[in-house]
Amino acid sequence: MQPMLQAKGLEKVYKRGSLLSRTTSFRLSADFTVDGPGIVGMMGPNGSGKTTLFELITGSNTPSAGKVLVAGRDIHKVRTDERDRLAIHYHQSYQVRHFRSLTPNLLLQPAGSDFPLVHLFDEPQFNTQDGYIGFMLDFFHRLRDEDRLVFLCVHPNERLHLEILQEACDRFIFVQQGNVTPLPDYQTLLNHDPVRTYLGNLLGGRVA
């Protein structure tokens, strides 16, 4: 059985400056495996590379090195019009499909799946004024029960967001300055020093 998602030596480097004096402005590196279905909470400061990682997983952004395997398939070698049968990127309220490939689809592989296996939710609006949070969480759970892998990217700015992550997610990924750290459960997440610093006041004192 293939793992559901693998980032193998995955790297994305952004450079700036002229051709002669180019410097690296941002580097994202990821190496992790998620074996089966579940809900993964992803957090990290703005600009840390969360959205870039999502784009690499859905195949809408091309890695500088390494690869992403969804159910064993290299997403960047799958036909652009079938990549959404492996992974889908959801922006706040709609889905985004934007693929480019220098290789024509004829020379690329089929997805080998009829429906998306990995669902990446980029900062869903957990508005505390209404009850839509509940329907969103039910939806994530339903996807997991249908053997999908759900990523929930949240930049927590109130305690309630932590509560949501704790309730919904069975494992975590912390992204900071392009470094991707998998953490197996909520307690490990809260014991991870960079996470504690990042969450700061939100931890209050009651948690951990």
Added chain:
Amino acid sequence: MALFEARNIHKRFGARVVLEDISLSFEEGQVSGIMGPNGAGKTTCFHVLTGRHAPDRGEILLQGRSIVSLPPQRVARLGVARSFQIMNLFDDSTVLENIVLALPAFRARRRKLFSAAFADPGLLDAARGILDQVGLGGREWEPSVSLSYGDRRALEIGVALAAQPRVLFLDEPTSGLGTEATQNLAQLIKRLRQRYTIVIIEHDMRFLFQLADRISVIHWGQVIAEGTPEQLRANKWVQRSALGELA
């Protein structure tokens, strides 16, 4: 068979997938609700269901008959009426005139003199009947521009009803209304529910919970939850928000 049905509707704008594989069905004589957070694709859904936007894929059936490729005016004539978030009234005309202009019997006599229509007791009675239904009886000669916001919404619903629709779609009817006007609107819809099949697209959960027989929650272009108000209200987070615990 449901009176109105949408099957596997897809709609995208460029890279944005706004509706993906949405299926909805509305039973005759019921109030159905479509709700979702802001930006969830509710208005696009409304436009696709009522024929303003063609879906990229999927089928829309009125009494089992496909209406998906028909122009909007044809969809309207088959009995699909809609009322918008943005008011759509003739401001310079009176309350009664707005209704008369929307009556099929008036539209059928388009070659005859406009003024003669207002001497036709049959037309005027039909228009007064509709004004009674929407709670504007006795106010037929007021200029529509002088109505309160809530009364304008009621008049707009009257205009939609003048076409004698099989199904009435309301897009965010509470938008711009205060608490009292929202409650009046809810009362109006409760009175209409005995005579019409109504579909309400709305952000405000509490409004829909008191009116709808069945509700579909859409988000990210998909139906993420469905059920009766009782079933949806049982959700832990909905209860917490109702109690003000989340704010």
